[in-house]
Amino acid sequence: MSQDIIIRTENVKKLYRLGDEEIWALKGISIDIRRGEFLSIMGPSGSGKSTFFNQIGALDVPTEGKVYFEGESLFDLPESKQAWIRCNRIGYIFQTFNLMPVMSALQNVALPMTFQGASREESSARAAAILERVGLGHRLHHKPFELSGGQQQRVAVARSLANTPSVILADEPTGNLDTRTGGEIIELIKELNINEGVTVICSTHDEKMLAASNRVCWISDGQLDRIIEH
Ligand SMILES: Nc1ncnc2c1ncn2[C@@H]1O[C@H](COP(=O)(O)OP(=O)(O)O)[C@@H](O)[C@H]1O
Ligand SMILES: [Mg+2]
Numbered sequence: 001m002s003q004d005i006i007i008r009t010e011n012v013k014k015l016y017r018l019g020d021e022e023i024w025a026l027k028g029i030s031i032d033i034r035r036g037e038f039l040s041i042m043g044p045s046g047s048g049k050s051t052f053f054n055q056i057g058a059l060d061v062p063t064e065g066k067v068y069f070e071g072e073s074l075f076d077l078p079e080s081k082q083a084w085i086r087c088n089r090i091g092y093i094f095q096t097f098n099l100m101p102v103m104s105a106l107q108n109v110a111l112p113m114t115f116q117g118a119s120r121e122e123s124s125a126r127a128a129a130i131l132e133r134v135g136l137g138h139r140l141h142h143k144p145f146e147l148s149g150g151q152q153q154r155v156a157v158a159r160s161l162a163n164t165p166s167v168i169l170a171d172e173p174t175g176n177l178d179t180r181t182g183g184e185i186i187e188l189i190k191e192l193n194i195n196e197g198v199t200v201i202c203s204t205h206d207e208k209m210l211a212a213s214n215r216v217c218w219i220s221d222g223q224l225d226r227i228i229e230h
Helices: 049-056 079-088 105-115 120-133 149-160 180-195 207-211
Strands: 003-016 022-033 038-042 064-069 090-094 167-171 199-204 215-220 223-229
Touching: 003 049, 003 199, 022 049, 022 064, 022 199, 022 223, 038 049, 038 180, 038 207, 049 064, 049 167, 049 199, 079 090, 090 149, 105 120, 105 149, 120 149, 149 180, 167 180, 180 199, 180 207
Parallel strands: 038 199, 038 215, 090 167, 167 199
Antiparallel strands: 003 022, 003 064, 215 223
């Protein structure tokens, strides 16, 4: 597989069973995601965006098909290597921020670094630098409930960068923000994409995301409808 392809999915399908009901949330998605691109995934609610994210982010196993991450078949790797990829190669951003409520901004961003084995001093210093980078140098010791929604999402963006990932997976990162604040978060993520060279994959309903995207992939009912180059 070419070095330029960071993630490849081959005919990825996902079946959920809920009692007697079977739901094919993904019906065979094949896509090559290019290293360094900003890819948006657009689709109505229930179309399978989060399910797709879980499969390419090593958070859930497809029912059928393969996911290659940096050339390796993700779910054929030992669990320890998958965990290493989650911690070191992928940064996750969620619609509802998912910060640790009892921890300060600094502690939230430092946490993935300590998981990776960094000392407390080193992780605090690096976390402070990243928070500075996302415009929150003045809010290091605030807890999530002491921050606005936009600031909380900035902390989540900073946390996603903690272990210098090659990919940021953002699942509706502006879904809980007002238009202006959402726009600022998109600008921030785009800036990281350009300046740090990190690949960004973003699911969204937000039309503003389209302008930041190199490609937009439209899905409906678990299937890839079309991919548009911008
Ligand atoms: N854990 C689950 N168990 C059963 N069905 C699920 C589960 N998660 C999602 N689904 C179903 O799969 C489909 C796709 O959901 P999802 O990936 O969350 O869509 P989106 O993120 O685009 O809104 C929906 O029909 C949803 O109801
Ligand atoms: Mg979703």
